[in-house]
Amino acid sequence: MSVQDSSFQMDSLIAEDIDAYLDQHQHKSLLRFITCGSVDDGKSTLIGRLLYDSKMIFEDQLAALQSDSAKHGTQGEEIDFALLVDGLAAEREQGITIDVAYRFFTTEKRKFIVADTPGHEQYTRNMVTGASTADLAVILVDARKGVLKQTRRHSYLVHLLGIKHLVLAVNKMDLVDYDQRKFDEIVRDYGEFAKEAGIEDFTAIPISGFKGDNITAAPCSNTPWYHGHALIEHLETVKLANTAAQERSFRMPVQWVNRPNLDFRGFAGLIAGGTVKPGDMVRIVPAGKTSTVKTISTFDGDMDEAVAGQSVTITLADEVDCSRGDVIAAAGDPPEASDQFCSTIVWMDETAMKPGRGYWLKLGSQMVTATVQPPKYEIDVNSLDHLAAKTLELNSIGVAEFSTDRPITFESYEKNRELGGFILIDKFSNATVAAGMIDFSLRRAQNVHWQPTTITRDDHSSLKNQRPRVLWFTGLSGSGKSTIANEVEKQLALMNRHTFLLDGDNVRHGLNKDLGFTETDRIENIRRIGEVSKLMADAGLIVLTAFISPFRAERQMVREMLPDGEFIEVFVDTPLEVAEARDVKGLYKKARDGELKNFTGIDSPYEAPETPEIRVNTVDMTPVEAAEYIISQILPLK
Amino acid sequence: MRNLTHLERLEAESIHIFREVVAEAENPVMLYSVGKDSSVMLHLARKAFYPSPPPFPMLHVASGWDFQALLEHRDKTVKEYGLELIVAQNEDAEEQGINPFDTGSALYSQAQLTDPLKRALTEHGFDAAFGGGRRDEEKARAKERVFSFRTASHRWDPKNQRPELWNLYNAKKNKAESIRVFPISNWTELDIWQYIALEKIDIVPLYLSQKRPTVERDGMLLVVDDDRFRLEEGEETVERSVRFRTLGCYPLTGATESDATDMSLIIQEMLLATGSEREGRAIDKGQSASMEDKKQEGYF
Numbered sequence: 001m002s003v004q005d006s007s008f009q010m011d012s013l014i015a016e017d018i019d020a021y022l023d024q025h026q027h028k029s030l031l032r033f034i035t036c037g038s039v040d041d042g043k044s045t046l047i048g049r050l051l052y053d054s055k056m057i058f059e060d061q062l063a064a065l066q067s068d069s070a071k072h073g074t075q076g077e078e079i080d081f082a083l084l085v086d087g088l089a090a091e092r093e094q095g096i097t098i099d100v101a102y103r104f105f106t107t108e109k110r111k112f113i114v115a116d117t118p119g120h121e122q123y124t125r126n127m128v129t130g131a132s133t134a135d136l137a138v139i140l141v142d143a144r145k146g147v148l149k150q151t152r153r154h155s156y157l158v159h160l161l162g163i164k165h166l167v168l169a170v171n172k173m174d175l176v177d178y179d180q181r182k183f184d185e186i187v188r189d190y191g192e193f194a195k196e197a198g199i200e201d202f203t204a205i206p207i208s209g210f211k212g213d214n215i216t217a218a219p220c221s222n223t224p225w226y227h228g229h230a231l232i233e234h235l236e237t238v239k240l241a242n243t244a245a246q247e248r249s250f251r252m253p254v255q256w257v258n259r260p261n262l263d264f265r266g267f268a269g270l271i272a273g274g275t276v277k278p279g280d281m282v283r284i285v286p287a288g289k290t291s292t293v294k295t296i297s298t299f300d301g302d303m304d305e306a307v308a309g310q311s312v313t314i315t316l317a318d319e320v321d322c323s324r325g326d327v328i329a330a331a332g333d334p335p336e337a338s339d340q341f342c343s344t345i346v347w348m349d350e351t352a353m354k355p356g357r358g359y360w361l362k363l364g365s366q367m368v369t370a371t372v373q374p375p376k377y378e379i380d381v382n383s384l385d386h387l388a389a390k391t392l393e394l395n396s397i398g399v400a401e402f403s404t405d406r407p408i409t410f411e412s413y414e415k416n417r418e419l420g421g422f423i424l425i426d427k428f429s430n431a432t433v434a435a436g437m438i439d440f441s442l443r444r445a446q447n448v449h450w451q452p453t454t455i456t457r458d459d460h461s462s463l464k465n466q467r468p469r470v471l472w473f474t475g476l477s478g479s480g481k482s483t484i485a486n487e488v489e490k491q492l493a494l495m496n497r498h499t500f501l502l503d504g505d506n507v508r509h510g511l512n513k514d515l516g517f518t519e520t521d522r523i524e525n526i527r528r529i530g531e532v533s534k535l536m537a538d539a540g541l542i543v544l545t546a547f548i549s550p551f552r553a554e555r556q557m558v559r560e561m562l563p564d565g566e567f568i569e570v571f572v573d574t575p576l577e578v579a580e581a582r583d584v585k586g587l588y589k590k591a592r593d594g595e596l597k598n599f600t601g602i603d604s605p606y607e608a609p610e611t612p613e614i615r616v617n618t619v620d621m622t623p624v625e626a627a628e629y630i631i632s633q634i635l636p637l638k
Numbered sequence: 639m640r641n642l643t644h645l646e647r648l649e650a651e652s653i654h655i656f657r658e659v660v661a662e663a664e665n666p667v668m669l670y671s672v673g674k675d676s677s678v679m680l681h682l683a684r685k686a687f688y689p690s691p692p693p694f695p696m697l698h699v700a701s702g703w704d705f706q707a708l709l710e711h712r713d714k715t716v717k718e719y720g721l722e723l724i725v726a727q728n729e730d731a732e733e734q735g736i737n738p739f740d741t742g743s744a745l746y747s748q749a750q751l752t753d754p755l756k757r758a759l760t761e762h763g764f765d766a767a768f769g770g771g772r773r774d775e776e777k778a779r780a781k782e783r784v785f786s787f788r789t790a791s792h793r794w795d796p797k798n799q800r801p802e803l804w805n806l807y808n809a810k811k812n813k814a815e816s817i818r819v820f821p822i823s824n825w826t827e828l829d830i831w832q833y834i835a836l837e838k839i840d841i842v843p844l845y846l847s848q849k850r851p852t853v854e855r856d857g858m859l860l861v862v863d864d865d866r867f868r869l870e871e872g873e874e875t876v877e878r879s880v881r882f883r884t885l886g887c888y889p890l891t892g893a894t895e896s897d898a899t900d901m902s903l904i905i906q907e908m909l910l911a912t913g914s915e916r917e918g919r920a921i922d923k924g925q926s927a928s929m930e931d932k933k934q935e936g937y938f
Contacts, residue, residue: 030644
């Protein structure tokens with residue numbers, strides 16, 4: 001090993017005075033960083049080198065590495081450091097990394113966690129994942145190739161995720177004879193791009209991961225013209241984000257209420273900003289009630305002060321309502337709460353974004369239903385141009401407005417990562433489909449208030465002597481929904497009940513005549529019908545709706561709009577063959593002939609209800625029998 | 639303003655993870671192997687919910703060939719902290735002729751560890767299980783999420799992991815899926831030892847060196863923990879000062895000769911060691927991606 005590795009030489013201290021070494025290690029801080037680069041920029045080699053130089057590789061691992069190098073290696077007789085970090089068997093065979101891997105090493109001053117992410121364009125989501133927890137990013141550039149499209153893409157992404165410290169590591173300097181002009185040219189190119197992307201600052205270092213130049217110590221004899229820090233020295237001295245977070249106002253999302261007995265009621269959470277002391281005035285957001293901090297209770301005794309980044313349990317002086325999802329904040333400077341906001345999002349799922357559909361949104365410890373509007377624009381991460389878009393596909397980035405089913409507490413991402421970053425979860429697949437960074441709340445949400453009315457929902461329904469309900473008929477075209485719904489309404493009328501039937505075809509002549517049959521339009525169709533049904537139920541009516549409503553997610557969305565028990569899903573379970581054989585309106589024939597696109601059951605899916613409240617069919621029952629059965633299931637009507 | 643140390647940050651992160659699971663899962667459990675990582679996890683769980691006790695039971699998968707000292711430590715700990723303990727074990731091993739001497743290591747770990755674990759998780763309907771996996775242990779683990787999903791048959795699909803951003807964990811699961819949660823994912827072996835020393839966490843004495851009856855076999859030093867140990871021809875028991883870096887079934891776990899009798903000396907030895915932690919485990923030998931294969935089958 002050369003003298004360049006000196007900053008890693010801790011063996012002597014370990015051997016001579018282990019307690020002194022441990023004391024030093026115990027007081028180390030932690031820096032999390034991400035490495036990004038294109039496929040052959042030598043990223044894995046660099047990380048392998050860092051691990052190797054910091055003695056994180058043991059002899060048995062080295063032996064395995066040597067045998068692996070002979071088998072899959074690309075470095076001939078030399079050790080292929082890349083094999084050390086390319087974890088999963090499949091990707092090792094392909095010679096590429098395809099996921100986020102986390103690595104650990106330590107120097108005398110700091111401990112490091114490295115998120116190693118792949119360079120391919122299609123794996124943007126992994127890079128965003130790795131960047132979300134990083135304080136710093138190392139952007140690798142091959143000195144022979146200079147700044148590439150992917151270099152720009154990666155830089156933009158880490159900037160988007162709010163990483164303030166950027167290192168431009170110009171790698172493989174050994175392959176360009178350590179040519180200063182080459183290095184300067186790349187730095188100049190990158191500087192121009194950085195300015196355009198809004199990146200304020202970056203540090204450029206000429207390195208060779210393979211040979212070890214300017215990795216652990218500078219100056220290095222191969223680059224006498226370079227006077228800056230070596231990569232490790234730079235990583236050891238960069239200012240940490242968690243100290244900056246302590247300078248903001250206090251915020252703690254409540255994760256869990258700790259109630260071991262009647263005398264103790266503690267609010268547990270990870271402090272997302274600022275500091276807190278007993279006696280501090282706090283406000284519970286969104287409710288707005290204030291109280292004072294009584295104690296900060298921990299296993300190791302009560303604390304005098306706690307700071308951003310610590311997990312604590314707080315007790316308050318007053319009995320205020322506070323539970324998971326609330327944020328305890330500085331009373332004088334609470335974060336805002338709103339049900340509409342604008343956000344940048346990164347789409348991470350194979351299934352494209354569906355404007356209008358309800359997704360779970362998780363932010364801090366809050367979980368709400370959110371619907372997203374069609375994107376205002378998509379961002380071309382290579383040119384930074386704004387493109388028109390109707391949806392966002394896997395790995396695309398855009399800006400869109402969101403509305404939530406109840407107000408959530410947040411801050412802009414720029415101000416606070418913990419209260420500004422959220423994930424979207426698909427309600428059926430449960431996959432994490434997107435990551436969002438809130439830009440700002442929408443003014444209209446703050447200015448449009450609910451108008452309280454004197455005659456309430458309950459007054460309306462008791463005047464009509466009935467409990468409002470929405471009987472939601474769903475099934476294939478031609479399954480008999482309208483016929484049965486019509487029969488149910490006739491029978492209810494005979495029982496002196498106040499009803500209204502919303503029929504699919506009729507609504508499309510008026511309220512929804514601007515909508516077509518694409519998936520997005522179908523979602524909007526159901527959303528509007530849901531809102532109308534809800535208003536009618538508020539007026540005390542028994543509403544019957546007859547729409548194909550093919551997607552579970554939208555039926556679920558309507559269910560969630562109504563009070564518990566008022567949404568009754570009636571599945572008209574007529575098999576496709578039967579409906580198609582009947583073909584009352586001749587639509588199946590047209591769809592089969594290709595004259596009609598997006599026809600449910602033919603070239604558009606129907607997602608049958610899994611547990612409908614009522615299930616009928618028109619094979620074993622006549623419409624009258626089906627209607628009688630349905631009414632028997634919803635008795636009593638009051 | 640104060641600079642948090644790396645251990646303070648790791649501790650805060652682990653506590654946050656414990657609380658998220660308890661807030662969102664219906665029926666969590668902690669896999670308690672009684673080893674050093676489990677001891678740190680238990681300590682973190684006690685901190686996370688203090689003054690309440692950890693609101694979930696401990697599940698120990700016993701192979702029947704566990705070190706006596708480990709079982710004693712387990713029972714003592716459970717009693718001292720008032721924890722609920724569930725022991726999962728393959729009761730039919732003897733009948734099936736399975737033992738660590740005659741059975742191949744793959745079949746043995748399947749029958750004695752993987753299967754009883756899966757059975758216990760299914761029987762009790764646990765939907766989230768805390769495990770002590772660390773990303774620095776092995777290449778396959780380096781890519782695993784903190785919240786790692788298992789199919790109904792407890793298999794892991796490394797190609798289909800959910801992205802995990804910030805400290806937001808998606809705990810929504812599909813029917814019959816369960817979650818393995820790794821609260822100490824970001825800790826290294828050194829962090830674990832240092833934390834044990836700092837927090838004075840009580841660990842199984844097997845980690846500390848002492849004179850023990852040993853036998854040398856296939857390049858490993860095995861400790862004769864009870865009279866079921868079968869000596870082969872030419873083998874004899876020798877008293878040696880040994881300790882363990884990792885604990886498994888005693889006839890399969892190699893000890894190292896050592897004079898480390900306290901925590902500082904253990905850490906010193908570890909830092910100066912030339913072999914990785916898992917070197918002492920017969921189960922991990924074989925093809926280099928073998929941990930990944932085992933995880934796909936449901937081994938923790």
